[in-house]
Amino acid sequence: MNAAAWFGVCGATLVGVGLFGLVTNPEPLRKILAFNLVGSGVFLMFGVVAKRGAAVGLGGDPVPQALVITAIVVAFAATAMAIALLLRLFEATGEANLDSSLSGDAKRG
Amino acid sequence: MLNAAGLPDATTGSASLVLSIVLPVAGVVLSLVLGGRQAERIALVLLPIGLAIASVIFVQVTWGGHSLAYIVGDWAPPLGIVLRADGLSATMMMMTAVVICAIGIFAVADFRTPADVFEARAPFAFWILLLAIWSAMNIVFVGGDLFTLYVALELLTFAAVPLVSLDGRAETLQAALRYLLFAILGSVFYLVGAVLLYGTYGTLDIAMLSERVHADPATIAAAALMTAGLLAKTALFPLHLWLPPAHAGAPAAASAVLSALVVKGSFFLVVRLWFDVMPGIPGAAGTQVLGALGAAAIVFGNVLALRQQRLKLLVAYSTVAQIGYLFLMFPLAFNTASSALQSGSALTAGILQAISHATAKGAMFMSAGLMYAALGHDRIAGLAGIGRLLPMTVFAFALGGVSLIGLPPSGGFLAKWLLLDAAVVSGQWWWAAIMLAGGLLTSGYMFLVLSRAMTPALEPVKLHATIPQYQQAAALALALCSLLLGLVAFSSFDAVQIGRPVAAQVG
Numbered sequence: 001m002n003a004a005a006w007f008g009v010c011g012a013t014l015v016g017v018g019l020f021g022l023v024t025n026p027e028p029l030r031k032i033l034a035f036n037l038v039g040s041g042v043f044l045m046f047g048v049v050a051k052r053g054a055a056v057g058l059g060g061d062p063v064p065q066a067l068v069i070t071a072i073v074v075a076f077a078a079t080a081m082a083i084a085l086l087l088r089l090f091e092a093t094g095e096a097n098l099d100s101s102l103s104g105d106a107k108r109g
Numbered sequence: 110m111l112n113a114a115g116l117p118d119a120t121t122g123s124a125s126l127v128l129s130i131v132l133p134v135a136g137v138v139l140s141l142v143l144g145g146r147q148a149e150r151i152a153l154v155l156l157p158i159g160l161a162i163a164s165v166i167f168v169q170v171t172w173g174g175h176s177l178a179y180i181v182g183d184w185a186p187p188l189g190i191v192l193r194a195d196g197l198s199a200t201m202m203m204m205t206a207v208v209i210c211a212i213g214i215f216a217v218a219d220f221r222t223p224a225d226v227f228e229a230r231a232p233f234a235f236w237i238l239l240l241a242i243w244s245a246m247n248i249v250f251v252g253g254d255l256f257t258l259y260v261a262l263e264l265l266t267f268a269a270v271p272l273v274s275l276d277g278r279a280e281t282l283q284a285a286l287r288y289l290l291f292a293i294l295g296s297v298f299y300l301v302g303a304v305l306l307y308g309t310y311g312t313l314d315i316a317m318l319s320e321r322v323h324a325d326p327a328t329i330a331a332a333a334l335m336t337a338g339l340l341a342k343t344a345l346f347p348l349h350l351w352l353p354p355a356h357a358g359a360p361a362a363a364s365a366v367l368s369a370l371v372v373k374g375s376f377f378l379v380v381r382l383w384f385d386v387m388p389g390i391p392g393a394a395g396t397q398v399l400g401a402l403g404a405a406a407i408v409f410g411n412v413l414a415l416r417q418q419r420l421k422l423l424v425a426y427s428t429v430a431q432i433g434y435l436f437l438m439f440p441l442a443f444n445t446a447s448s449a450l451q452s453g454s455a456l457t458a459g460i461l462q463a464i465s466h467a468t469a470k471g472a473m474f475m476s477a478g479l480m481y482a483a484l485g486h487d488r489i490a491g492l493a494g495i496g497r498l499l500p501m502t503v504f505a506f507a508l509g510g511v512s513l514i515g516l517p518p519s520g521g522f523l524a525k526w527l528l529l530d531a532a533v534v535s536g537q538w539w540w541a542a543i544m545l546a547g548g549l550l551t552s553g554y555m556f557l558v559l560s561r562a563m564t565p566a567l568e569p570v571k572l573h574a575t576i577p578q579y580q581q582a583a584a585l586a587l588a589l590c591s592l593l594l595g596l597v598a599f600s601s602f603d604a605v606q607i608g609r610p611v612a613a614q615v616g
Contacts, residue, residue: 015301022294031290038297042304049308063188064307067256071300074263078293081267085274085286092279098287 004051007044014041028089028098032082039075043068123169123177126192126251129162129202133244140237145228149220152236156213159243163206167604170199176608178253186314191253193315196607197460198250201377204464205246207590208369208471213239215475215583216362231275235363241268242366249374255303255313255386258378262299262342266292269371272363273355284354291341291351295375298338305331315385322387332390335382336399342375345436346406349429353413356425361478364421368428369471373463376435383439384456384609389449391439396450400440404543406433411550415557420477420487423554424470430547431466431513434525435459437540441531452609458527460605465520465591469512472588476506479580480562485573489558494566496559501581503562508588510555515548520594 014037021034046068050061090096136155140148169177176195184190194202216239220232245268248261270292273285307313309328310321322328344352356368383391391399410430417423438459444451479502480495481487496503512521525544532541 022290028286028290035290035293035297038294042297042301045301045304049304061311064304067307070256070260074260074296075293077267078263078289078296081270082286082289082293085270085282085289088274088277089279089282089286092277092282098283098290 004048007051008048011041011044011048014038014044016041026097026099028082028086028096032079032086035082036075036079039071043072043075046071121178121180123166123179123194125162125166125169126177126179126194127181129159129166129247129251130192130244132159132162133240133247136240137237137244140233140240145233146222148233148236149217149222152213152240153217155240156210160206160210163202166194167199167203170194170196170607171604174607186254187312187317190257191314192251193253193608194251195609196604197377197380197609199607200460200464200604201250201373202247204467205243205250205370205373208467208587209239209243209366211583211587211590212362212365212369212471212475215365215580218577218580219360219362219478231360234271235275235360238268238272239366242272242370246370246374249377253315255306255315255318258381259296259299259303262375262378263296265371265374266296266342269367272367273359275360275363278358280354281358284351284358288351288355291348295338295341298334298341299378300338302331302333302335302338305334315381318386319388322390324390328387328390332382332387332395336379339375339379339382340402343372343379343432343435344429345402345432346409346429347402349406349410349432352429353422353425356428356474357419357421361475361481364425364478365471365474368425368474369467372428372432373467376432376463379436380456380459384442384450384452388451389447391450392448393443393445396440396443399436400540403433403436403439404540406430406436407543407547408433408550411547411554415550415554417554418488418490420480420489420492420558421474423489423558424473424477427473427513427551427554428466428470430551431462431470434462434466434528434544434547437528437544438462438531440537441528441535441540443535445535452606453531454527455531457603457605458524458531461520461527461594462524465512465524465594468587468591468594469509469519469521472505472584472591473509473513475580475584475587476502476509479576479584480506482574483572483576484570489561492558492561493564494570496563497565498570498572499576499581501578501585502576503559505581505584505588506562507555507559508585508592510551510559512588512591512594514551514555518595519592521591523595 018034018037018041022031025031046064050064086096132155136151140151176193179192181190220235222229222232245261245264252258252261270285270289273288274281303313305327310318312318341348356364407430410426414423414426417426438455442450442455483499512519515521515525529541529544
């Protein structure tokens with residue numbers, strides 16, 4: 001196996017581990033961390049694609065590298081937003097979970 | 110025969126496409142700089158300008174009969190980015206502009222900055238997010254490559270999620286967080302698909318991909334991943350769990366934006382992906398699976414809507430059901446002879462359904478919000494007497510329902526008629542049966558609500574708030590759009606077919 005294939009396997013493993021965490025963990029913070037694992041796996045795959053697509057004689061295809069920067073920024077923004085919502089939820093209820101035990105009526109009064 | 114923009118007969122250099130994206134963004138930036146009540150003023154100035162731009166694009170596309178394109182910075186694809194507006198994009202842009210303007214007028218009363226403060230959080234956020242959603246929707250419609258569309262999808266999500274929790278109540282924060290988790294998982298799936306496609310074909314430009322694409326394992330995996338991701342964002346059954354609490358908990362104007370427009374953004378990308386990028390890849394089985402999910406959504410969403418005690422939740426569950434109709438067009442557009450999706454009347458029907466649902470659902474969420482504001486609650490059992498107090502609002506709600514059920518002459522009728530027709534012609538009668546059952550269930554819950562609303566109250570109903578006439582008029586105007594769409598569309602609904610790739614029409 002060459003280096004690109006190894007990185008591909010690593011990327012796929014990260015995505016798999018992250019997805020498992022995202023689905024099985026009930027806690028929102030762990031879900032957000034798991035999402036970041038999935039994201040890292042995908043970004044690694046961008047690198048693999050850049051290496052494989054280097055058929056034109058460059059050391060690596062620059063387009064996926066340009067794309068991955070945008071993707072990282074987007075993932076960062078998503079994480080920041082999720083954390084901000086989670087903090088607000090914690091301030092409002094004193095706990096941070098996603099089950100729908102909160103009733104709208106009781107709160108609205 | 111293809112020009113630089115990669116499409117036959119496309120007019121290049123249409124700066125209106127750029128304006129449709131840049132103006133709302135400029136409004137967002139300017140609002141952030143000036144702050145406070147200026148956000149509302151900027152949004153209200155930009156609403157008519159944006160509507161004018163969308164109209165210009167729509168008229169140019171429909172009268173010219175071919176697509177518009179703009180190559181950003183004169184860098185031709187595959188390295189550069191091209192914006193394209195075909196009939197599909199122009200129709201959806203026009204619809205978005207009309208709905209946003211109506212919601213903007215409606216929201217003036219709900220999101221006014223109080224006179225004694227410089228800046229109030231909810232109004233400031235609402236007007237900025239409204240412009241951001243408009244810009245993101247326009248990028249979704251005119252984006253010419255899969256990565257630009259990914260960024261547009263993310264912009265749409267980031268603008269939509271805070272709308273859910275505008276009032277900051279704990280359960281809306283929870284709904285927003287759940288929505289965000291579904292949405293970012295969906296976009297990561299879409300991104301993996303985009304990487305795989307780039308790795309296989311070396312381009313993400315839609316026109317170039319559609320020429321190169323062939324059925325190999327990587328492409329099929331990419332198609333499956335991207336579709337699954339987009340379905341999570343569109344809230345197609347069984348990925349709809351986030352939608353009812355998010356849409357029902359938001360303030361009325363925000364619910365209208367979310368339900369009428371935001372879910373249509375990711376739906377539009379499914380259409381782009383399946384009809385433009387890879388019409389030959391999904392095969393008969395793939396389209397039947399999408400259709401089956403749509404059918405399940407129709408039955409499940411309608412039955413749950415019937416069982417709701419609260420008006421806003423009922424309207425939200427009816428969105429789940431109506432999204433199901435959108436996905437019935439995929440099996441019906443499938444041509445067994447060419448084993449590819451064909452842009453014919455089924456595609457027109459699907460887009461018409463999207464437009465009529467957007468206008469009808471916008472009107473229904475606004476009316477539901479007005480009834481909530483007037484009564485101080487939205488329990489369906491306690492609606493008696495509202496028909497006498499707010500006749501215009503109840504009428505708008507009923508007209509929206511007419512379109513959802515699919516009674517003539519509404520846009521919903523024409524869409525469902527075309528779908529039924531396609532189901533009969535292609536011999537797939539089971540989709541016709543689902544549609545008819547769905548129509549019956551829809552009329553069931555509409556009757557339930559309207560019969561309560563029309564009952565005279567036993568004791569005088571006390572109004573919690575006076576409802577301005579223009580708010581009711583905005584809801585009624587959207588409902589009338591949805592109703593009259595059926596009449597207008599009979600003459601010009603082929604606008605959707607303008608600029609379709611030639612291969613797809615031959616197929």
